[in-house]
Amino acid sequence: MSPAENHRNRAAAFGGLVAGVTDWSAPTPVAGWTARDVLTHLVSWPAAFLASAGIDLPPVPSEPVAAWTSHAARLQALFDDSPDLVISGTPMGPQPVAELLDQIYTGDVFLHSWDLALASGQLPPLDEETSAMMLAGMTTIEPMLRDSGQYGPAVHVGADRSAVDRLIGFIGRDPDWTPS
Structure with missing residues (x-):
């Protein structure tokens, strides 16, 4: 699947979750975060990251569904219209924007889908194949991920x-989390 197709699918799945949230102040499996915090994170950090590389994105509305719809569309436009645009000025060096976003952003949407789904009483759209693939890739760079501060300590999850x-435990979440 191309980076553009991958983003389109993950953004649509996340958008379905966004549309199903009824309480944006609900706690999530991310300690101290609400459902709105998950959405704000996914809308804000890519814009700041891209701005640091000289790509300015238009602002998004404040209403959550409109914010996600606008944000997903503006990033999809980058995937669709500028797949070979090389950006530099990032810690990873020069890379095509579509490949870079696919590596660091689309996976974040996938992971945070679990958080938003559990916070809002919906079914998480995570599949076994993608989860196994991500876990295998992330395991090989675990020290860098932990040192980045973006992932907490792993939660032990049995091999069975x-x-x-196992992926959710790896990124520091309790796969048995439920809202209190």
Whole structure:
């Protein structure tokens, strides 16, 4: 699947979750974060990251569904219209914007889909194949991920659990989390 197709699918799945949220102040499996915080994170950090590389994105509305719809569309336009645009000025060096966003952003949408789904009582759209693939890739760079501060300590999950549960544990979440 191309980076553009991958983003289109992950953004649509996340958009379905956004549309199903009824309480934006609901707690999530990310300690101290609400459902709105998950959405704000996914809308704000890519814009700041791209701005640091000289790509300015238009602002998004404040209403959550409109914010996600606008944000997903502006990033999809980058994937569709500028797949070979090389950006520099990032810690990863010069890379095509579509490949870079696919590596660091689309996976974040996938992971945070679990957070938003659980916070809002919806089914998480994580599949075993993608989860196993991500877990295998992330395991090889675990020290860098932990040192970045973006992932907390892993939560021990037995080897007999699903790939989704093992991935969620790897990124520092309790796969058995429920809202209190």
